[in-house]
Amino acid sequence: MSLFNVFNISGSAMSAQSQRLNAVASNLANADSATSANGKPYKAKQVVFSAIPSASPEAQAVKVTKVVEDTSPAKIIYDPKHPLANEQGYVTMPNVNVTEEMVNMISASRAYQNNVETMNAAKAMLLKTLSIGQS
């Protein structure tokens, strides 16, 4: 039943987008974490989406296949008072680009909303179908 599959597809996209939003939250929260559990500055995380087959062969769902670390260079700031500063007074900060993350956040939130609406429309259509021949 193809309309029921819309729930699976939109649901997969919603969980994928919320994972992306999770990564954004982690990046923004750690935008200033100059050190972490392994002693190195925090590295920004990005999710990778990929299309996976769903119940019907043509319509594909989404899945986060991996979470990669951002390879862009770390930010280096001059702050001799910082406890982690090197001999020249420079501190290595995380490579989180706050502007980029904000854009990512809005994009993820809009995509999530789109999928919620898709699901609502499918639900309304199914309910209408159920009431064929009534009243």
Next chain:
Amino acid sequence: MLNKLDAELSFHQTSLRVRGQRQELIAANIANADTPNFKARDLDFAAAMQQAMSQNDPAQAKTNQITKTSDKHFDALPTTHLQMTSGAGEPLYRPIIQGSVDGNTVDMDVERNQFVDNGIRYEASLTMINGQLKKMLAAIQGQ
């Protein structure tokens, strides 16, 4: 007699099926709006509908072969009566209006537009079926 009732409703029933499939495809496009290298797909509704209707037509439908051990056994039903969700045209790929660097061809404006359009046409078919049923009931009851 029941055959005629079935034939009366079959057009809009087929239309609902194809619209449902198209809705699923568009939902998949919206779901994959951020997936790299995903290509947006859609049904050519007219072609899909024609193909589905020709399968419904008993004269053209491919009947299932069964081994009969007596002349009084019935023939098998055409395939489409058994598999209501199958076969309504191959989905095509959408032409690219504005390409993106990651190879994704989903244009959210087009998809939203088509999604709403398809949903309304689905409901139109539902309304038609409801009308046909009411008409039939009125004829049966003779009021």
